[in-house]
Amino acid sequence: MRSPGSNSEQVTADVAQKEGITFNPIVIEDQAELQRAFFNGRCDVHILSTSDLAAVRASLADNPDDWVILPGVYGKDPMGSFVRQGDTQWRDIVDWAIYAMIGAEEKGITSKNVDEMLKSSDPEVQKMLGVGTDLGSKLGLDAKWAYRIIKQVGNYGEVYDRNFGMGPPLKLPRGLDALYTDSGLMYTPPFK
16 A cells, blocks of 8 residues: 555555565555554555554554564665755755764764763764864854764764654664664765
8 A cells, every 4th residue: 555656656666566476455545544544454565665654653643563574675765955046155064963963873982971082082983072273164064063972962873763764763774874884874974
């Protein structure tokens, strides 16, 4: 079951063709009706992006642990931040805020140890945290911008675990959202 004209509809058809699976699609335009139909047993499978499925499972299922999200990557829609067109400074700030969180995870900097990491002798950590350098001025920010992000919200892994990870409500493994050092796709350009 899926929304008409969605990318999920095309991915479903492609996977079924590749795997030789025959199925009877139920296409429902209204999202609320689609959720009711699935949870009331009108169909056996619900198709959405993994994060959307996790959100539906967490918010609509009476017993979320009774519902399984199948492993695997079938469609590769990029998901990420976006800003209003033409606002390049804001786009750069948003991008580098994300890079700072990813870089912090790479370097083992957390919201709990960021104050101690200000004393690190690692030049990359010093640049990231604004120690003895002012990379923030290139973004129109002060030197401690990345330090404050990490202190207030944590590194990328902390943010992921808190909002999407294996604990309630979504229970999503990191998968491709893991660092490149852990077989994921997350990495950051150098801070310079």
